[in-house]
Amino acid sequence: MSEPVRLTSLAHGGGCGCKLAPAVLREIMSKMPAAAAFPNLMVGTETSDDAAVWRLNDTQALVATTDFFMPMVDDPFDFGRIAATNALSDVYAMGGTPIMALAIVGMPIGKLDAATIGAVLAGGASVCAAAGIPVAGGHSIDSVEPIYGLVALGLVHPDRVLTNRTGQAGDVLILTKPLGVGVLSAAFMKDRLEADGYAALIRTTTQLNTLGRLLPDQPGVHAVTDVTGFGLMGHALEMAEGSGLMAELNVGGPSVLPSVEDLLRAGVRTGASGRNWDSYGARARLEPDMADWHRDLFTDPQTSGGLLIAAAPQFAASLLDLARAEGFQDTRIVGRLVERPAGSRHGVRLTD
Incomplete structure (x- = not known):
């Protein structure tokens, strides 16, 4: 009997690590023709937000997004779970509640059997069931590499849409999940990940960011995004520049997944x-004595990462309590938003 095919052996990249680099994406989007004005389009491609938002009526807006990638693990059920959790995160990051999903499936039919492909889909469906929504359809193709993800749709009140560009000077930055997903996935690819590290990887990447749907009702919450392929530094930079501010990140602020520091040092x-880093390093400032591994941690792509919340400091304690009560025990204050010095080219700064 032949050995099962490793999913990761069929892909040149995995998880959010296979996203286009920020600089490449920025160049592509800059050449897109300007869209016609649509009065009901509340959030579109003009910003770096997590999803599009379309006003349906005075009390409902539709949140629409899509996310898909190649496997970062070999277990097909876990691959499906991770990809679905990651896709739904964008709805939560906008303050929405998911209502429905459509599956995006690309599989190398000659290399993977029907049972393996079915397990990927079952993993995704299990996450959607946990979120209380159906996978109501989708589209599949025969592709060279295995690809899976979702179109995710949700609802939010038009007056309660959360974006990544409405932070205020003095806000604290709160991150709800630990860093290091990319490092652990790289270690897995190299057969250097221990069992406890793999368990931590699966646990964090399959935790739905359900906290997001509660944030529009919390006082002091000004801006939200989820931390995914561009790393904490990249997504904090998007939030800061979208708000006309600078993000100061504390190198010791975030929680870090087990064994990540040792792996980075190695x-x-x-x-x-x-x-x-090549994409946005010119807009980032590091302290002169900052170790390379610190930079690598803050640029590490976070497949299905946590929510980054900009909030007034007087409400930080209550938000930390809420996040931990919702199951996000690794929630930490990781920095703050400050006025950007006149003439500065830096939108984010990593400090001791």
Whole structure:
């Protein structure tokens, strides 16, 4: 009997680490023709937000997004769970509640059997069931590499849409999940990930960011995004620049997944981490004595990462309590938003 095919052996990248580098995406989007004005389009491509938002009526707006990628693990059920959790995160990041999903499926039919492909879909469906929504359809193709994800649709009140560009100077930055997903996935690819590290990887990447649907009702919440392929530094930069501010990140602020620091010190990282730094490093400032591994941690792509919340400091304690009560025990204050110095080219700064 032949050995099962490793899913990761069929893909040149995995998880959010296979996203286009920020600089490449920015160049592509800059050449897109300007869209016609649509009065009901509340959030579109003009910003770096997590999803599109369309006003349906005075009390409902539709949140629409899509996300898909290649496998970062070999277990097909886990691959499906991770991809679905990641896709639904964009709805939660906008303050929405998911209502329905459509599956996006691309599989190398000659290399994977029907049972394996079915397990990927079953993993995704299990996450959608946990979110209380159906997978109501989708589309599949025969592709060279295995690809899976979702179109995710949700609802939010038009007056309660959360975006990543409405932060205020003085806001604290709160992150709800630990960093290091990309490092652990890179270690897995190299057969250097221990069992406890793999368990931590699966646990964090399959935790739905359900906290997001509660945030529009919380006082002091000004801006929200989810931290995914561009790393904490990249997504904090998008939030800061969208708000006309600078983000100061504390190198010791975030929680970090088990064994990540040791792996980073040993030189384990994803290629996407380097591409991220090449894309936005000119707009970032590091302290002169900052270790390379600190930079690699903050540029590490976070497949299905946590929510990054900009909030007034007087409400930070209550938000931390709420997040932990919702099951996000690793929630930490990781920095703050400050006025950007006149003439500064830096939108984010990593400090001791």
